[in-house]
Amino acid sequence: MGNPAFQPSHFTAVVLFALFASVVFGITQRETPRRMIRYGTYCFVLFVGSAIAISWLMFLIAR
Amino acid sequence: MATVENKNAAADSGSQPGSQAGTPSGAKAGAKSGAQEGFVYLPLIAGWLIPGAGHFLLRKWGRGALLSGSILAMFVLGLTMQGKLYSSAHEILDVLGLAGDLGNGLLYIVSQILGLGAAQAQTTLADYGTRFIVVAGLLNVIAAVDAHNLRTGRKS
Numbered sequence: 001m002g003n004p005a006f007q008p009s010h011f012t013a014v015v016l017f018a019l020f021a022s023v024v025f026g027i028t029q030r031e032t033p034r035r036m037i038r039y040g041t042y043c044f045v046l047f048v049g050s051a052i053a054i055s056w057l058m059f060l061i062a063r
Numbered sequence: 064m065a066t067v068e069n070k071n072a073a074a075d076s077g078s079q080p081g082s083q084a085g086t087p088s089g090a091k092a093g094a095k096s097g098a099q100e101g102f103v104y105l106p107l108i109a110g111w112l113i114p115g116a117g118h119f120l121l122r123k124w125g126r127g128a129l130l131s132g133s134i135l136a137m138f139v140l141g142l143t144m145q146g147k148l149y150s151s152a153h154e155i156l157d158v159l160g161l162a163g164d165l166g167n168g169l170l171y172i173v174s175q176i177l178g179l180g181a182a183q184a185q186t187t188l189a190d191y192g193t194r195f196i197v198v199a200g201l202l203n204v205i206a207a208v209d210a211h212n213l214r215t216g217r218k219s
Contacts, residue, residue: 010191013144017194023132
């Protein structure tokens with residue numbers, strides 16, 4: 001098995017995951033474009049923010 | 064609540080509430096009911112087989128393009144990270160993974176035929192790729208159900 005064609009850092013993977021999931025959540029869970037954008041942004045911030053918060057928590061526990 | 068139920072029932076039966084002929088609202092509702100004819104599950108099935116196709120059928124071009132782009136990108140990135148495509152289900156976690164993968168519709172079937180994806184995720188990155196593929200499938204199911212809701216009138 002060769003190296004993967006795409007090798008993102010863990011943080012990049014989190015951001016990409018959050019971006020795509022937030023786009024789908026925003027479009028499917030709200031009705032108006034304005035609310036879609038707001039909800040998508042909200043989901044994205046929560047995804048990335050919680051990943052950063054949990055990462056720091058694990059870092060502090062591991063010390 | 065009763066209004067919502069009436070709306071849903073009317074949408075399922077292919078008619079709209081308050082669609083009297085001769086009134087502006089009746090004419091609008093009549094035009095809508097014309098668009099409601101046909102196989103009601105078509106956007107659901109099309110959306111499952113091809114990401115975004117359900118919305119394209121309903122002429123929601125922008126939403127369809129964003130959904131299609133997001134789901135396709137997630138699936139392709141998962142494959143390029145050498146994510147695993149579940150093909151058998153011997154354990155309960157494999158069953159869940161297979162169910163998620165099947166949500167990708169034709170993407171999954173074609174990828175299996177072409178032999179894409181790793182047989183086993185051997186690195187952390189490949190494990191991320193596996194999750195990307197599974198989540199792409201789950202998001203595709205959500206998008207297909209959204210297309211169905213648009214079709215039946217539960218969502219505008």
